[in-house]
Amino acid sequence: MALQVGIVGGGQLARMMIAPAVELGIDVRVLAEQDGMSAALAATDVGDYRDVETVMAFARDVDVITFDHEHVPQDVLRALVEAGVAVHPGPDALFYAQDKLRMRAKLAELGMPQPDWAPVADAASLDSFIAAHGGRAVVKTPRGGYDGKGVRVVAAASDAADWLDALEDGGELLVEELVDFTRELAQQVARRPSGELVVYPVVETVQKDGVCAEAIAPAPHSAGRLADVAGDIGEAIAVGLGVTGMLAVELFETTDERLLVNELAMRPHNSGHWTQDGAITSQFEQHLRAVLDLPLGDTALRAPWAVMVNILGGPTDGTLSERLPAALEAHPSAKVHTYGKDPRPGRKVGHVTVAGDDLAAVCYEARGAASFFTD
Amino acid sequence: MALQVGIVGGGQLARMMIAPAVELGIDVRVLAEQDGMSAALAATDVGDYRDVETVMAFARDVDVITFDHEHVPQDVLRALVEAGVAVHPGPDALFYAQDKLRMRAKLAELGMPQPDWAPVADAASLDSFIAAHGGRAVVKTPRGGYDGKGVRVVAAASDAADWLDALEDGGELLVEELVDFTRELAQQVARRPSGELVVYPVVETVQKDGVCAEAIAPAPHSAGRLADVAGDIGEAIAVGLGVTGMLAVELFETTDERLLVNELAMRPHNSGHWTQDGAITSQFEQHLRAVLDLPLGDTALRAPWAVMVNILGGPTDGTLSERLPAALEAHPSAKVHTYGKDPRPGRKVGHVTVAGDDLAAVCYEARGAASFFTD
Numbered sequence: 001m002a003l004q005v006g007i008v009g010g011g012q013l014a015r016m017m018i019a020p021a022v023e024l025g026i027d028v029r030v031l032a033e034q035d036g037m038s039a040a041l042a043a044t045d046v047g048d049y050r051d052v053e054t055v056m057a058f059a060r061d062v063d064v065i066t067f068d069h070e071h072v073p074q075d076v077l078r079a080l081v082e083a084g085v086a087v088h089p090g091p092d093a094l095f096y097a098q099d100k101l102r103m104r105a106k107l108a109e110l111g112m113p114q115p116d117w118a119p120v121a122d123a124a125s126l127d128s129f130i131a132a133h134g135g136r137a138v139v140k141t142p143r144g145g146y147d148g149k150g151v152r153v154v155a156a157a158s159d160a161a162d163w164l165d166a167l168e169d170g171g172e173l174l175v176e177e178l179v180d181f182t183r184e185l186a187q188q189v190a191r192r193p194s195g196e197l198v199v200y201p202v203v204e205t206v207q208k209d210g211v212c213a214e215a216i217a218p219a220p221h222s223a224g225r226l227a228d229v230a231g232d233i234g235e236a237i238a239v240g241l242g243v244t245g246m247l248a249v250e251l252f253e254t255t256d257e258r259l260l261v262n263e264l265a266m267r268p269h270n271s272g273h274w275t276q277d278g279a280i281t282s283q284f285e286q287h288l289r290a291v292l293d294l295p296l297g298d299t300a301l302r303a304p305w306a307v308m309v310n311i312l313g314g315p316t317d318g319t320l321s322e323r324l325p326a327a328l329e330a331h332p333s334a335k336v337h338t339y340g341k342d343p344r345p346g347r348k349v350g351h352v353t354v355a356g357d358d359l360a361a362v363c364y365e366a367r368g369a370a371s372f373f374t375d
Numbered sequence: 376m377a378l379q380v381g382i383v384g385g386g387q388l389a390r391m392m393i394a395p396a397v398e399l400g401i402d403v404r405v406l407a408e409q410d411g412m413s414a415a416l417a418a419t420d421v422g423d424y425r426d427v428e429t430v431m432a433f434a435r436d437v438d439v440i441t442f443d444h445e446h447v448p449q450d451v452l453r454a455l456v457e458a459g460v461a462v463h464p465g466p467d468a469l470f471y472a473q474d475k476l477r478m479r480a481k482l483a484e485l486g487m488p489q490p491d492w493a494p495v496a497d498a499a500s501l502d503s504f505i506a507a508h509g510g511r512a513v514v515k516t517p518r519g520g521y522d523g524k525g526v527r528v529v530a531a532a533s534d535a536a537d538w539l540d541a542l543e544d545g546g547e548l549l550v551e552e553l554v555d556f557t558r559e560l561a562q563q564v565a566r567r568p569s570g571e572l573v574v575y576p577v578v579e580t581v582q583k584d585g586v587c588a589e590a591i592a593p594a595p596h597s598a599g600r601l602a603d604v605a606g607d608i609g610e611a612i613a614v615g616l617g618v619t620g621m622l623a624v625e626l627f628e629t630t631d632e633r634l635l636v637n638e639l640a641m642r643p644h645n646s647g648h649w650t651q652d653g654a655i656t657s658q659f660e661q662h663l664r665a666v667l668d669l670p671l672g673d674t675a676l677r678a679p680w681a682v683m684v685n686i687l688g689g690p691t692d693g694t695l696s697e698r699l700p701a702a703l704e705a706h707p708s709a710k711v712h713t714y715g716k717d718p719r720p721g722r723k724v725g726h727v728t729v730a731g732d733d734l735a736a737v738c739y740e741a742r743g744a745a746s747f748f749t750d
Binding site: 297 | 376377378390391393394395397398399400416417651655656664669670671672673675677678694695696699700703704707708710711712713714715725730
């Protein structure tokens with residue numbers, strides 16, 4: 001009998017688990033939000049992941065339930081656990097991924113380095129935080145944000161008046177200092193329910209408009225202390241929050257050479273897509289191994305450098321497939337990954353990875369190949 | 376609209392095309408012989424590949440038809456071509472893969488180095504060939520053999536009496552000299568309909584009981600002349616026989632340092648499985664690109680060495696999945712590929728690949744991991 005993994009959510013992260021699942025002989029089933037999604041090939045159910053009965057029915061006969069995203073409500077997660085279903089990451093861990101205020105409080109408790117932050121419920125406290133932090137700050141809605149949504153840089157409470165007005169009784173926004181960073185990094189970690197944990201090389205990420213545009217592995221000039229500190233932070237968070245499966249920790253590297261925790265993702269993450277062709281064990285294979293409590297794979301790089309460049313938006317006329325021949329012809333070493341999604345401005349529709357010995361050449365190939373898929 | 380590839384045959388070769396197809400955004404459909412085969416995830420039709428109507432119905436709406444095996448009859452292939460379906464490899468090329476006598480005659484015409492051979496229809500001519508070649512020879516049935524089936528080493532015509540008796544009027548067996556080889560090699564080549572051709576590094580293969588057991592890439596001591604000669608042979612055969620898609624050329628390296636063509640396969644082949652984790656472009660991705668007439672990918676190795684070890688037979692009790700934890704724990708750098716097939720003595724049920732800098736270490740890891748799946 002093959003091992004059975006049920007993935008809630010039919011997006012590209014579920015899609016990219018299909019390839020390693022087929023190779024390892026793991027049956028993946030997907031509960032997709034609708035027909036024709038990225039992971040349609042493995043979709044066995046279509047339904048609402050917020051509905052307990054839908055998810056419970058999907059979870060029957062699988063060895064473990066895992067996720068394409070972190071939005072499954074706590075009551076659904078807890079119903080699964082109470083019914084004896086293995087759920088990884090579990091509700092206690094996902095609780096922190098679902099609420100950025102809870103996450104900040106927990107990281108503080110764990111002594112993790114992070115930007116100054118505070119919960120704010122009214123304009124006066126927000127203005128006071130802004131004044132104390134140089135006249136600017138970042139306001140975030142604690143729930144539901146991703147890819148830059150629910151995040152706003154403000155110079156006065158009035159810039160967030162709509163969010164403050166919309167707060168329910170007892171509701172709070174998260175305000176954080178605007179960090180003066182030199183670059184952004186990301187740390188991938190995998191952890192099994194039985195405790196084994198592995199750390200990937202820390203990578204540099206380049207964000208555009210709040211969306212990951214590139215990742216370079218390993219982060220240039222990260223050998224030694226920087227890689228060790230990033231790995232230690234990743235490990236401490238995975239253990240401290242009880243994360244199982246893949247964990248991505250987005251980090252700021254500050255001008256005074258500190259690392260501060262920005263965001264977390266408890267799943268394969270865009271900043272780890274380079275592992276598909278650049279690491280011995282991809283984050284998608286690793287996630288499957290971790291949630292099934294199988295021994296974890298080697299996280300070493302396959303080459304000195306690996307670069308991932310996102311395909312954002314796609315062509316304004318036609319499809320990604322039509323652009324494939326020219327891209328492949330110009331860049332025979334590039335690995336093109338597409339998500340089966342229609343092009344739309346700003347949408348993540350695919351990515352390219354390249355691995356090799358020379359960073360400049362690897363960047364050139366990856367960026368060049370990706371550029372064929374946009375206008 | 377995604378590119379559509381229809382694969383006739385639901386075995387492990389079709390299965391292993393699924394992963395690169397998903398990543399490149401190619402829709403694969405499989406015509407499987409029965410339910411529950413290796414490529415079941417992509418099976419859209421179940422039926423007899425010898426039946427024209429079944430295959431014609433399957434071929435509707437795909438951009439190209441390709442194959443998991445070479446056994447689709449010529450009348451079916453020709454009906455597809457006449458109906459305007461793109462078929463790669465095409466019937467003219469597959470003709471040679473389907474009949475070893477025709478293949479030998481064509482290779483002779485192309486001036487390819489091969490063992491002495493002859494068609495034989497009776498005991499007298501067979502005994503005469505054996506006598507002229509040192510008292511032993513290899514007899515083959517021209518059609519239907521694979522993995523050592525239909526191949527027999529004989530010392531006298533009486534050893535092949537059953538096959539001679541079974542010959543129909545005008546039928547012939549193939550007899551070949553028993554080559555005194557030092558080792559076996561395999562050359563992978565990919566060719567597009569529009570002519571582009573790429574050559575992989577030649578590999579050493581180790582056969583056990585007529586079945587590929589291991590492949591080492593590149594073949595040790597193959598740099599320079601040997602690799603060039605093997606590549607040239609592969610190219611000449613692909614062009615000369617009009618092969619499109621992947622071509623595998625099995626070669627003998629003789630004690631007097633010649634290369635002789637043993638067998639051909641016009642599809643991804645066991646001797647090329649190492650490319651999944653050892654080459655920038657796997658033979659499965661390359662086959663899809665080639666049959667779709669897309670530009671071909673880089674064939675370079677990802678590491679100095681890559682080794683593939685077959686899992687033959689599998690455990691006598693239980694399943695491959697049950698053996699996975701111990702194998703993964705002991706060999707974190709090994710990539711395990713399973714075919715979704717029940718264990719059975721001698722059956723190919725999976726393989727392991729490992730890539731790295733040190734050949735001895737790579738062999739140790741690959742053989743070690745594979746050994747967990749057999750008794």
